[in-house]
Amino acid sequence: MELAIRYGGVENIPLYNCSEHTPEEWTRLHGEKHPIAGFLYLVYGIIIVMIYIPCLKVMTSEELFRLSCFKIIFLLGLVDLCAITVGSIINGFLMIEGAVYCSHPSLIYPSGSMALFGWCSACMICLILVINRILDILHPSMVKTYFKGYRTYLILAFPIIYGMYFTFFTPPVTFYSPFQSWFFDPFINNETDPLEYTNMPHTINNFTIVFVTCFLYLFLCIALYLKVKKASTSTSHRSHKSIFIQSTIMCMINLIASIIYVLMQFIPVPGWLIIVAQMTWQGGHGKYRILSRPFLPLLSKESCTRKHAQLFYTVRECKK
Numbered sequence: 001m002e003l004a005i006r007y008g009g010v011e012n013i014p015l016y017n018c019s020e021h022t023p024e025e026w027t028r029l030h031g032e033k034h035p036i037a038g039f040l041y042l043v044y045g046i047i048i049v050m051i052y053i054p055c056l057k058v059m060t061s062e063e064l065f066r067l068s069c070f071k072i073i074f075l076l077g078l079v080d081l082c083a084i085t086v087g088s089i090i091n092g093f094l095m096i097e098g099a100v101y102c103s104h105p106s107l108i109y110p111s112g113s114m115a116l117f118g119w120c121s122a123c124m125i126c127l128i129l130v131i132n133r134i135l136d137i138l139h140p141s142m143v144k145t146y147f148k149g150y151r152t153y154l155i156l157a158f159p160i161i162y163g164m165y166f167t168f169f170t171p172p173v174t175f176y177s178p179f180q181s182w183f184f185d186p187f188i189n190n191e192t193d194p195l196e197y198t199n200m201p202h203t204i205n206n207f208t209i210v211f212v213t214c215f216l217y218l219f220l221c222i223a224l225y226l227k228v229k230k231a232s233t234s235t236s237h238r239s240h241k242s243i244f245i246q247s248t249i250m251c252m253i254n255l256i257a258s259i260i261y262v263l264m265q266f267i268p269v270p271g272w273l274i275i276v277a278q279m280t281w282q283g284g285h286g287k288y289r290i291l292s293r294p295f296l297p298l299l300s301k302e303s304c305t306r307k308h309a310q311l312f313y314t315v316r317e318c319k320k
Contacts, residue, residue, distance in 0.1 A: 001113050002168045010109040015196060016186055018102035031098035032178040038095030041282070045088025048286045052081055068147035069132055075156050076125045079163070080285040083118025086111045087182070087282045094175045101174040101186035112172030112182060116202065121163030122285065123209040126254075128155060130216045137223050171199045181278045184265055198265070206258035214251040250284075257281040 004010045011018065018026065059065060059074045090111050094104070101108050135142045147155065173182035184197040260277035263269055 001110065001172075004109060010105050016101070016105060016109065018105055021102065023103050026100055026102035027098055030100045030178070031103060033098035034095040034177065034180055037180060038092045038097075040092075041088045041095060042092030044282070044286070045084050045092060048084050048088065049081060052077055052084075068143065068152045069129065069136075071152045072125060072129045072132060072156065075159070076122060076129065079118050079121045079125060079159075082114055083122065083285040084282065086115040086118065087278070087285065091175065091182075091278075095177055095180060098177045100176055100178075108175050108186075109172055112174050113167045115173055115182065116166040116170065116199075117163040118285065119281070120166045120202070120205050120209075121159045123205055123213065123254075123258075124159035124162045125156070127209055127213045127216070128159065130213055130220055134216060134220050134223060137220070137227060166199075166201060166205075170201050171197050179271065179274050181264070181274045203262050203265075206262050210254050210258040214255060217248075217251050253280050253284045257284055 003013045003015075007013050010016060021029065056074060056077045059070055059077070064070045065074070090107070094108070097103070099108075132143065132147060135146070171184050173184055174186040175181075176183050176186075176188050179188070184199050184202075186197070257277055257280035260269070260273055261281065264274055264277060
């Protein structure tokens, strides 16, 4: 977005110049309509947004919002809404039309920037969330030290700033209907040099933040296992197994999306793999139910009462 501000508009950015054709000609010459897939993305996005809003409203109740983990998850939900709006709803409309970047540059450029904000901010928030849970198990006093009261808000300012950096100072992703996905190169397959549009900070994010987060989720599962190891009840073992399975699923979704999205920016990959990347990207942002369940048994360390747990189950169940 910094380039758009510097040049006085998206249309004036030299690397994103669409003056060779009219928007209609760009769509006709380079676009490819996918009405069924676009409709499915659109419906998915609308459903997820409709589910998220009441869930987030429940999160703001006084009983829940005083807990640091719910503040973190609430922000994650807001960021996910940004990414879902672009990657599913706007993506669906563009697929139905068969658009490319130059079909709607004034829409796609800022949308791509918002998508980057959603993905990169969510990556950082997930990292903070798993650190919060690990500290709650191993060093509860540190949770009080770093996450008590307003301190949680100060910590959560960092992922917002982190995401804004990608929004304003790195190249956005742009839509390309023939591949049904988003790429940093707005003129893909048009003999342009894709390296001119390389977003190296995005690559670093995908190969550091995501991998570190997944490693910490594994560590969280191990720490929880050791904590409940002495418990002989079958309920404890089932709870740990559920946490491990769901954490694994969540990590795999994010890993698949992060790896493929980097690879497909630099090397040709099969079309079906690009679709997998798009679906896992949106699945990752629509993972509220998957995300909430592994943390439910871990909230007791923050004096979560039975009423809190029931409310959290309500948040979880409304995702079904």
